[in-house]
Amino acid sequence: MRNSLLLILAAFVSLSLHAQSIPDVKVEDAAGKTVTLRSLVDGKSPFVITFWASWCKPCLRELAALEEAAPDWAGKYPLRIYAVSVDDSRSIAAAKALAAASDWPVTVLFDTKQALKQAFKISSIPHVFVFDKDGKQVWTHMGYVPGAEEALLQKVLDTE
Amino acid sequence: MTCRWTALLLAILLPAAAYAQGHLSGSLDSSSIYDDNPSSPYNGFHSNNYLRLDYMNGRFGAGIQGEWYPSPLPGYDLSLHGFGLPLKYVSWDGGSWNLTAGDFFTQFGSGLVLRSWEDRDLGIANSLGGIRLSGSFLDDRLSVTVLSGAPRQGLGYASSQVSGADFNLLLGGFTAGASIVCRTERKQDQDMALLLGETAPENVLMYSGRLQWSQGRFHTKAEGILKSRDFTTVHNASSSDSYTLENGRAFIWDCMYTTKKITATVTYRYLYNMEFAARRTLGTKVLSNTLNYLPALCRQQTYMLACLNPYETYSEGESGVAGEVFYHPLKNLSFRLGGSWIDALGKVLPLRDKNHLAYRDIFFDAAYRWSKKLKTNIYISIQESSPTHGNRKATNAQNVFVLDGMYKLSSKFSIHTELQYLYSQELTRDWMAGLLELGHGNWSLSISDMYNHGSTGDHYWNVSASYAFDGGRIMAGYGRNREGMVCSGGVCRYQPEYKGAFIKLLWYFNA
Numbered sequence: 001m002r003n004s005l006l007l008i009l010a011a012f013v014s015l016s017l018h019a020q021s022i023p024d025v026k027v028e029d030a031a032g033k034t035v036t037l038r039s040l041v042d043g044k045s046p047f048v049i050t051f052w053a054s055w056c057k058p059c060l061r062e063l064a065a066l067e068e069a070a071p072d073w074a075g076k077y078p079l080r081i082y083a084v085s086v087d088d089s090r091s092i093a094a095a096k097a098l099a100a101a102s103d104w105p106v107t108v109l110f111d112t113k114q115a116l117k118q119a120f121k122i123s124s125i126p127h128v129f130v131f132d133k134d135g136k137q138v139w140t141h142m143g144y145v146p147g148a149e150e151a152l153l154q155k156v157l158d159t160e
Numbered sequence: 161m162t163c164r165w166t167a168l169l170l171a172i173l174l175p176a177a178a179y180a181q182g183h184l185s186g187s188l189d190s191s192s193i194y195d196d197n198p199s200s201p202y203n204g205f206h207s208n209n210y211l212r213l214d215y216m217n218g219r220f221g222a223g224i225q226g227e228w229y230p231s232p233l234p235g236y237d238l239s240l241h242g243f244g245l246p247l248k249y250v251s252w253d254g255g256s257w258n259l260t261a262g263d264f265f266t267q268f269g270s271g272l273v274l275r276s277w278e279d280r281d282l283g284i285a286n287s288l289g290g291i292r293l294s295g296s297f298l299d300d301r302l303s304v305t306v307l308s309g310a311p312r313q314g315l316g317y318a319s320s321q322v323s324g325a326d327f328n329l330l331l332g333g334f335t336a337g338a339s340i341v342c343r344t345e346r347k348q349d350q351d352m353a354l355l356l357g358e359t360a361p362e363n364v365l366m367y368s369g370r371l372q373w374s375q376g377r378f379h380t381k382a383e384g385i386l387k388s389r390d391f392t393t394v395h396n397a398s399s400s401d402s403y404t405l406e407n408g409r410a411f412i413w414d415c416m417y418t419t420k421k422i423t424a425t426v427t428y429r430y431l432y433n434m435e436f437a438a439r440r441t442l443g444t445k446v447l448s449n450t451l452n453y454l455p456a457l458c459r460q461q462t463y464m465l466a467c468l469n470p471y472e473t474y475s476e477g478e479s480g481v482a483g484e485v486f487y488h489p490l491k492n493l494s495f496r497l498g499g500s501w502i503d504a505l506g507k508v509l510p511l512r513d514k515n516h517l518a519y520r521d522i523f524f525d526a527a528y529r530w531s532k533k534l535k536t537n538i539y540i541s542i543q544e545s546s547p548t549h550g551n552r553k554a555t556n557a558q559n560v561f562v563l564d565g566m567y568k569l570s571s572k573f574s575i576h577t578e579l580q581y582l583y584s585q586e587l588t589r590d591w592m593a594g595l596l597e598l599g600h601g602n603w604s605l606s607i608s609d610m611y612n613h614g615s616t617g618d619h620y621w622n623v624s625a626s627y628a629f630d631g632g633r634i635m636a637g638y639g640r641n642r643e644g645m646v647c648s649g650g651v652c653r654y655q656p657e658y659k660g661a662f663i664k665l666l667w668y669f670n671a
Contacts, residue, residue, distance in 0.1 A: 001288075023216065029391075031374070032335070032372070032374055032379075034300055036450070041577060055460045055462055056460060056462075060264045064529075064535075074281070079488045085335055088271065088455070089270035089271055089412075089455065090270075090454070090455035090457075091428065091454070091460060092457075092462065093414055093416055093425035093613065094425065094486075096379075096416060096418070096423070096425075097416070097418065097424075097484065097486040098161055098421035098423075098486065099485075100418040100419075100420075101418075101420070101421065101422070101423050101424050101486050101488040101494070102488065103491060109352070112270075112273075113266075113267040114265075114267070114277060115265075117196075118265050118277075118278070121185075121186075121191055121212050121214070121668070123187070123280050123666065124633075125665065127302075136183075137185070137670055138667050139630060139631075140630070141628060141630065141631075142628060142633045142666060142668075143626070143628050143633055145574060145600075145601070145602075145603075145628075146566075146568050146572070146573075146574035146599060147570075147572035147574070147597030147599075147601065147602050148628075149575075150571060153213050158494060158589070
């Protein structure tokens with residue numbers, strides 16, 4: 001059994017793979033409209049997906065830090081950030097309230113059934129992913145400490 | 161079963177990979193502790209380990225998850241022991257439809273009738289092993305899902321079978337939905353039928369209808385659920401518990417009003433006999449042995465002392481209301497004020513004939529950003545709960561006060577502190593707690609202590625350090641963990657006390 005698993009792992013890792021790595025999962029925007037994740041791939045600019053929840057304090061600190069940094073970035077970089085809330089039925093109202101009342105420089109999406117969270121194998125938040133213009137994942141980072149937003153911006157610039 | 165699945169995946173994935181222009185991603189999640197208290201029942205080494213691999217090539221997808229528990233972490237299901245492959249699947253995305261064969265996670269509506277999901281911190285993993293077909297029609301205005309599968313139990317499957325269908329239809333500002341779920345469990349597989357006679361139904365059905373409506377700044381949604389006859393516990397005043405067959409029902413109604421500066425939400429929920437187990441047992445409840453999602457209605461607490469005695473949903477019967485107002489008058493100032501009131505239904509209480517308080521709370525949160533470097537939060541939570549779920553008049557009250565501050569010394573160096581106090585005349589009386597977190601680049605160091613100076617004099621302290629690297633994070637520490645409930649998303653897991661070292665590794669990779 002374990003040999004079989006190792007065989008699978010070795011076969012995969014030895015391959016040179018380069019394709020769109022974004023799953024085709026549907027989430028909702030603030031207006032309740034369905035957004036297909038692959039529709040975020042525009043072939044022109046990289047984009048960021050960060051997972052958050054209304055009860056996750058580091059997540060809210062990260063989003064507030066992006067808000068503070070936004071004036072420095074505005075107009076200089078083609079930065080698209082999608083903040084995906086993984087709040088479920090218990091806390092989704094709080095998440096929508098926060099998103100509506102905040103000035104985060106992001107597009108907020110809601111993954112209430114956590115299909116996207118499952119597709120990305122997320123087990124802790126905040127968790128950020130950077131994708132290139134073709135939808136290939138180029139960077140991922142877990143947790144937030146002040147200053148991490150600068151590393152994120154640098155990674156986006158490197159991706160361009 | 162597992163060997164057959166591995167062989168099947170090998171047969172499909174290796175040829176696919178050989179010609180691959182696909183994408184492989186994976187994750188490794190490992191948590192281990194060493195309890196160094198010789199008198200503890202958990203003395204020694206415990207570890208939960210997960211390796212997940214997913215492969216995607218165009219419309220084709222496949223994945224596998226290996227889990228290894230040399231000895232599960234304290235508080236986790238003891239049937240998790242050894243190595244297993246509880247998650248393996250192949251899928252095909254046909255554009256407007258998707259077919260999955262194998263193990264999958266899914267949710268119907270708000271999850272009151274069906275939610276299969278994974279939360280490793282809680283030890284929940286109730287995937288369904290079988291087949292799922294979902295499709296979208298009419299420009300995505302209509303979506304349909306049908307499925308059938310066996311719920312996961314431990315590293316294998318429960319003896320029951322779950323089948324269901326879910327529909328959602330968008331009509332202008334309205335969204336309408338309906339679901340039906342059937343759990344089939346043969347009489348010879350039911351502990352209750354074996355012990356309590358032949359009356360146990362083999363099929364238990366859950367029906368859900370829901371409606372959502374948005375108009376400008378106002379959003380509302382409602383969901384009603386009916387459950388066919390199933391066992392429910394009868395708590396007797398003068399004798400031990402017994403069981404009876406009853407229908408179940410639930411209703412939930414959410415309203416939200418949003419402006420740029422104020423958002424208000426209100427939720428009402430009624431539950432009666434809504435436990436929906438994967439396998440009906442008389443023994444200790446295992447979190448994963450559930451098919452639906454019944455989170456606590458009250459706010460999810462995050463500060464250490466505020467979640468000392470969390471409320472758990474009383475699935476046998478409760479009704480409650482919760483609300484919250486978020487006010488954001490200035491860019492650097494925000495307030496949250498809210499609360500909840502939950503009653504246990506009188507008819508499920510042995511000593512009562514009408515509803516009685518199970519839990520209520522009020523909370524207030526004020527956040528102010530003094531400058532780009534300094535932010536503070538003040539949090540107050542006033543909680544009152546019934547230790548007998550409303551059966552007796554006595555309640556426990558506790559008032560929690562928190563001062564939370566974050567100071568940025570430089571762009572990469574930060575200090576985060578929390579000072580907390582819990583005032584109570586009941587249970588273990590007064591507590592105080594403190595937290596200091598230092599963050600520098602990818603490093604983080606944390607020291608915390610919870611001290612019960614009102615009664616026991618116990619300290620529960622922790623020291624930990626973490627390092628984040630591209631694609632992963634590693635954390636290690638040492639401390640004493642209090643016995644209690646670990647909660648996430650309104651669901652709680654019992655956590656026994658242990659003292660010792662721990663290490664956690666999370667790593668995500670792409671090929």
